[in-house]
Amino acid sequence: MEETNWDCLGSDLTELILSHLPLSSIIRSSLVCKSWKIIISSSSFKTQVSARKKPWFFIYRQNNVFIKNNQVFAFDPESNEWIKLPVSASLLSKDLFTGSNGFCFSITPENFSFKPVLSDSWSQTSPLGYSRSNSLIGVYNVDKSSKVPRFIVVGGVRFNGNLVDLQDSLAVEIYNPNQDYWELCPPLPADFRPGNSSQWLCSALFKQKFFVLGIYSFFISFFDLEKRYWSSVQTLRPPGALFSYLLSLHDRLILAGLCNNFGSSPCFILWKIDEKTLEFSEMEIMPDELLACLYDNSSDEDDKFASLRCVGFGNLIYVFNDEHHKNYPACVCEMSNYSGKCNWRRLPSLPQPVNKFHKIVSFCSNVSLDMLK
Template sequence: MEETNWDYFDSDLTELILSHLSIPSIIRSSLVCKSWQSIITSSSFRTRVLTRKRPWFFLYGQNNVFLKNNQVFAFDPESYEWIKLPVSASLLSKDLFTGSNGFCFTITPENFSFKPVLSDSWSQTSPLRFSRCNPLLGVYDVPDKRSKLPRFIVAGGASFIGNLVDLGDRLAVEIYNPNQDFWELCPPLPANFRPGNSSQWLCSALFKRKFYVFGIYSFFVSSFDLEKRYWTSVQTLRPPGTLFSYLISLHDRLILAGLCNNIETSPSFVIWKIDEKTLEFIEMEIMPQELLSCLFDSSDEDDRFASLKCVGFGNLIYVFNEEHHKHYPACVCEMSNYSGKCKWRRLPSLPLPVNKFHKIVSFCSNVYLDVVRNN
């Protein structure tokens, strides 16, 4: 037929067709007609999309002098393009912006707020027991049908008494229960993480009901049992020659990704699979050297890799350079859920203009369609 009459398709077929669109196209499609909006806002469509869509990569640039120069970029792997997201006036006044598993968070000494990543509507929680700066955050589901929202765990970060850093801080860990709007105080981070206890020096990963904390440069690792509420003993996880690394939770495996300095070859970016029971590691993949070279243009061997950062989720691992002079170049490693084989690709350049930032916040997260319901 020269023209397609969508009325001939039943709702299941229409749902299947719409689910193959990228998320920005799905959101636009919800405005076409009431029938499509009903399909797109249904729970069955949301479940279908979640099983198909890969997580997005977010970069939030903060300028400490000119707040209006702050920018948020999101990379959609389905359409393989960057999207420049609007920066609301309320976000400009926040001390911390980060995200995890479908949610964005802001933290100030006065409040803790969250929202779905594509929504403009913030929800504010009751105050944290300990105000803090640059903590680790995690989002996990609980087997509670009464709760439509997951639990949020906040760990570490420098805490404050008034406007002064609390030198006696016990590296507080708190879990937020949205049903009761209540923060539960949990056993603190092990003392090994006290030096540099913020997200600038630590990373975290949720895997099999455990919240892992890992020292990017110290290589200390410990996990918090989310059901029994205890920390395991601190161990060291450092493959030979590793300069720094990041612990990442993918679909069915725990991954360590970082820069390795081999004597015989130039530094390389390596991915290891981690046995969560024994913490033994097996080398899986090495980034192609020509791709690693594209992330840098400095000839100073001492610090040329210091600006390399890594985040990941689902089956994607993103590696990028947070220096401004190259407009934050990045690449992605897509890992097969079955064979474990990797496919490396360079990401397109960020949409111009790209401002100069004093701090870059990055995270990888699923994108939920709750924003369609809200709008």
């Protein structure tokens, strides 16, 4: 044929080809012609794309002095590019917030607010039973048929004047959006109390259990979301581990952390965790050249690794350095859903200009076509 006629492909084949594009490319493709717009706007196409696309990596950079210098970036792993997002006025007004599984949360001693990722509209819940900040927050569904998620808030700190109240045991609270009601549940075990905030703890939702891990203490316990009880506290520390993060990836519970075995050069390791026995088995080691890119290799300071952070979702694990004087070096590990093999690569640099910041919020989330429109 002298000219290519895209109509001869048929709608089914055109839909399949378009579904393999990155989300941002799909949005642009909807402007090409009327037939493509009809395909991309269909509910069946949106469902197919949502099931196939990899989660995005979000970072919110906060400046405590000049809030207008706050920045939001999102990394699309399929196009391998950062997208600089607009910072809405509603986001600038939020002092403390975090993200989890498709939502952003603002939690202060006075109120609890949430919004879907990429939305500008915040919703406020009824007040928490226990005022707090710097909590662990999870999003889950009661069952597969449930369309309205529930939120779980664990730990955090309460201030007595200007001092943190270390003796206060904050109850676990679960939010039911249908009734705008917070259910009080047993508090986080006392073993975690000395470091009760999200600065010292991480969490992972896996098979209707909310796991909590001490990043440096290696204490671990889970809260059963169905039976509403905490398991006994155990220690999950592979030999030589300096700190670690717990991640929930599809059908796997993963421990990711920095390890220094018998005086050798530190390495970043992934372990698979058996959620029933908490036994661990080594899966993957980050290539040395990638780890070297994440910190100042010329520094001899013992704490040069202390600013390494880790988040993950779906089949992706991101490891990054959140020091304010760095240009946010980061890498990603993509894990095969079938073989478990890992593919590591470095992320490109952030789009310039990059403002100075004092705090960073990072998380992974699925993104749909409707969110981008």
